[in-house]
Amino acid sequence: MTIQSAIAELSTVLGDGLSRSKSDLDLHGASETYFAPTPPDAVVYPETTEQVQAIARICSAHGCPVIPWGTGTSLEGHALAIRGGVTVDFSRMNKVLAINAEDMDCVVQPGVTREALNAELRASGLFFPIDPGANAALGGMVGTRASGTTAVRYGTMRENVLGLEVVLADGRVIRTGTRARKSSSGYDLTALFVGSEGTLGLMTELTLRLHGQPEAISAAVCAFPSVGAAVDSVIATIQMGIPMARIELLDAATATAFNSYAGGDFPALPHLMLEFHGSDTSVAEDAKRFGEVAEEFGGTEFRWSERTEDRNRLWKMRHDAAYAVKAIRPGADILVTDICVPISQLARAIGETEADIAASPLQGPILGHVGDGNFHALLLVEPGNTAELAAAKAISERMVERALKLGGTATGEHGIGIGKLDFMAREHGDAWAVMGDLKRALDPGNIMNPGKLVKVN
Numbered sequence: 001m002t003i004q005s006a007i008a009e010l011s012t013v014l015g016d017g018l019s020r021s022k023s024d025l026d027l028h029g030a031s032e033t034y035f036a037p038t039p040p041d042a043v044v045y046p047e048t049t050e051q052v053q054a055i056a057r058i059c060s061a062h063g064c065p066v067i068p069w070g071t072g073t074s075l076e077g078h079a080l081a082i083r084g085g086v087t088v089d090f091s092r093m094n095k096v097l098a099i100n101a102e103d104m105d106c107v108v109q110p111g112v113t114r115e116a117l118n119a120e121l122r123a124s125g126l127f128f129p130i131d132p133g134a135n136a137a138l139g140g141m142v143g144t145r146a147s148g149t150t151a152v153r154y155g156t157m158r159e160n161v162l163g164l165e166v167v168l169a170d171g172r173v174i175r176t177g178t179r180a181r182k183s184s185s186g187y188d189l190t191a192l193f194v195g196s197e198g199t200l201g202l203m204t205e206l207t208l209r210l211h212g213q214p215e216a217i218s219a220a221v222c223a224f225p226s227v228g229a230a231v232d233s234v235i236a237t238i239q240m241g242i243p244m245a246r247i248e249l250l251d252a253a254t255a256t257a258f259n260s261y262a263g264g265d266f267p268a269l270p271h272l273m274l275e276f277h278g279s280d281t282s283v284a285e286d287a288k289r290f291g292e293v294a295e296e297f298g299g300t301e302f303r304w305s306e307r308t309e310d311r312n313r314l315w316k317m318r319h320d321a322a323y324a325v326k327a328i329r330p331g332a333d334i335l336v337t338d339i340c341v342p343i344s345q346l347a348r349a350i351g352e353t354e355a356d357i358a359a360s361p362l363q364g365p366i367l368g369h370v371g372d373g374n375f376h377a378l379l380l381v382e383p384g385n386t387a388e389l390a391a392a393k394a395i396s397e398r399m400v401e402r403a404l405k406l407g408g409t410a411t412g413e414h415g416i417g418i419g420k421l422d423f424m425a426r427e428h429g430d431a432w433a434v435m436g437d438l439k440r441a442l443d444p445g446n447i448m449n450p451g452k453l454v455k456v457n
Helices: 003-017 022-027 048-060 114-124 138-143 189-193 229-238 252-262 280-295 308-319 321-326 342-360 386-405 421-428 431-444
Strands: 042-044 065-071 086-087 096-099 105-107 162-167 173-177 201-208 216-223 248-249 271-278 300-305 333-340 366-369 374-381
Touching: 003 042, 003 048, 003 086, 022 042, 048 065, 048 086, 048 162, 048 201, 065 138, 065 201, 086 096, 096 114, 105 114, 162 189, 173 189, 173 252, 173 431, 216 280, 229 271, 229 280, 229 342, 252 308, 252 321, 271 280, 271 308, 280 300, 300 308, 308 321, 321 333, 321 374, 321 421, 333 386, 342 366, 342 374, 342 386, 342 421, 374 386, 386 421, 421 431
Parallel strands: 042 086, 065 086
Antiparallel strands: 096 105, 105 201, 162 173, 162 201, 216 271, 216 300, 248 271, 248 366, 333 374, 366 374
8 A cells, every 4th residue: 555556546536636747746845834845746636525535535545645735824834745645635626505694604615715705795795704814715724723813703713613524534424513503412523623634534515604794894003102001902902892803913023014015104113903893883982992992001193994995905914914024034934823822911921922032033023813812923034044943943832831821822723733733732631642532533544634733653
């Protein structure tokens, strides 16, 4: 049993749906961050659940690793073929299968991107709110339990996935969940697969919760004398019950990077970027109330707007943050890491991380989704500089230790992949071994994205 024999059999089943061209292999061996290129042995492009079943059965019979691929925007090496094998690219399974407007849900294939889904929903008065920044495939977003800028109001993928169709390692197709809004029937297998990073099966259909498009949206930006003051204003805002749709932190370095990269006009200070959803009256009132809170914490330069072009410009800058930060040091690799802590501990976690980065030889701007206690450090590393990479990894490790000490988690939204695998035992203890038991039960041959999330052999 070999990878090559699996590929030979797959080629007879898939025809031109299998590629071994260098360009395809290189594309599917690349990462958004610092990981070395790791191309697979072949890339397959299924178009139906039945083809995915065939892929699983053939690869299982030959012991060939199977790695799911959405758009390749994950940040911890989730989609790299670190043990060789076949990458399953779901870009041809990109149909919106059903929109159930009255029930506010939809059924999609895994290759549909979040932007494509929202374009399809535009006339329905509904939208899918989870926004990780990149135009990620929804299957990948389920696999990594993604969240993003709107999680403070709409939750993460965990709260917005109602059910799944999954192909298991042996080729069986199962359905988890229903379109009902609640159930007390059996184990919650949907929750098990959300965040499983492709290690338990291949998702071929997703049933997602939708939300009503708000009547009015306004965006705001406000400068603060320190990161601590900005975070304290966030805590006060949430405790007062002011409903925020987005509340993002930029440190001074990130604000300056936005100015250089995207023509922003931010003072060289920490900032909050905010968005309010509701009625015309409520968004104006919410913005006014937040402005009063911000002023108490030294907030200045408070500006808000309901104009669509202003909002789009603001969030375009936020979504391009990684590119703006990389432009600070042209040619640098980037180690992007995130942690999440209880919001009461957020100012401490960020302050200690800032001091840690300042004491290192690296530049590392900080930004994050501070409304739910999640923030990121973007550490810039010279390619091939082993000392700098070691320093960046050490900062990341200390961030995790800090998060766990404060009651938080090693990652709020990026997931584990290979980049944070060594932190799992510290966070979960024996529960990590139980995750391995589940992996062995569903994938005894360890073909599903091996080497990620759990250690089984």
